[in-house]
Amino acid sequence: MKKLGMIGGTGPESTVDYYQTIISEFQQRTGNQESLPELLIYSINMYKIFDLLESGQEEELAEYLAAAVLSLERGGADFAVISANTPHLVFKQIQQKVNIPMISIVEATYRKAQDMKLQKIGLLGTQFTMESDFFKNPFIATGQEVVVPNKDEQQFIHGKIVEELEKGIVKEETKKELLGIANRLIEQQGIEGLILGCTEFPMIFKPEDLDIPQLNTVEIHVDEIVKMILSD
Incomplete structure (x- = not known):
């Protein structure tokens, strides 16, 4: 071993x-x-x-x-x-x-998305993760599309990660807002799966919360x- x-x-x-x-x-x-x-x-x-x-x-x-x-x-x-x-x-x-x-x-998540045959994928994470290309590049290289929330939503998500989730704080109103953002990506952008690109997200996102697969990056x-x- x-x-x-x-x-x-x-x-x-x-x-x-x-x-x-x-x-x-x-x-x-x-x-x-x-x-x-x-x-x-x-x-x-x-x-x-x-x-x-x-x-x-x-x-x-x-x-x-x-x-x-x-x-x-x-x-x-x-x-x-x-x-x-x-x-x-x-x-x-x-x-x-x-x-x-x-x-x-990143590479592990990319391989998982390939196995699941997902072509259009949502990405939530810190503002650094959503703004930068390091997570998107492997997907883009093979013709997949990675969708992130708008700038205001990115700032909201980043703030909640730093101010709450990183400190072990889970609020029901925060979960409601984050699920609202995810559902907007499903309804308006047509994403087929969602990357939980922050390792604290499993504290707040549960598999039954959304109608599409969640890619839990920790798992x-x-x-x-x-x-x-x-x-x-």
Whole structure:
């Protein structure tokens, strides 16, 4: 088995979700409730990530995250992941600075959408995730369309992620507004699936909430993580 190195704290709520889901999926696949995967977690400051992105310091962000991965390398990790979507804006730069392989949440989600044969997909996430092309590019390259909310909706979603979800706060009125945005993308844009491009979204979006498939990036990422752990 391979040892996982995970960048966490991006934010703390989703890090806990990742940890629990990895263990659950690992035990389910091995059929052994008394077996646990070996992993390392390096918890970083998500607010520093937001500050660096807001000031356009992408190279500094890549250096910050690469330093965390290198620490995991020194701790014996065989591969690494970042338990968040937004930092994948500099994923390629990070991979170039480290020596162990990394599993991209973006590429994993793209492969899942391909398997589901989705052609027009909605994307919700932080404003950085929705505005940038890093999540959209794999889809666009193969002729799929990725749709995001309008600018005002993007600002609303970003604010709720930072002010509430990243702090573990789930409000019914926020859920109602987010589902309203998702339903507008379904009705007005004709999306066939919705990418939950923030790892805190499973706190508020449930599979039964929408009439289209939801691509839970945590579950999708964990699926590939556990496959790697169990590989020879």
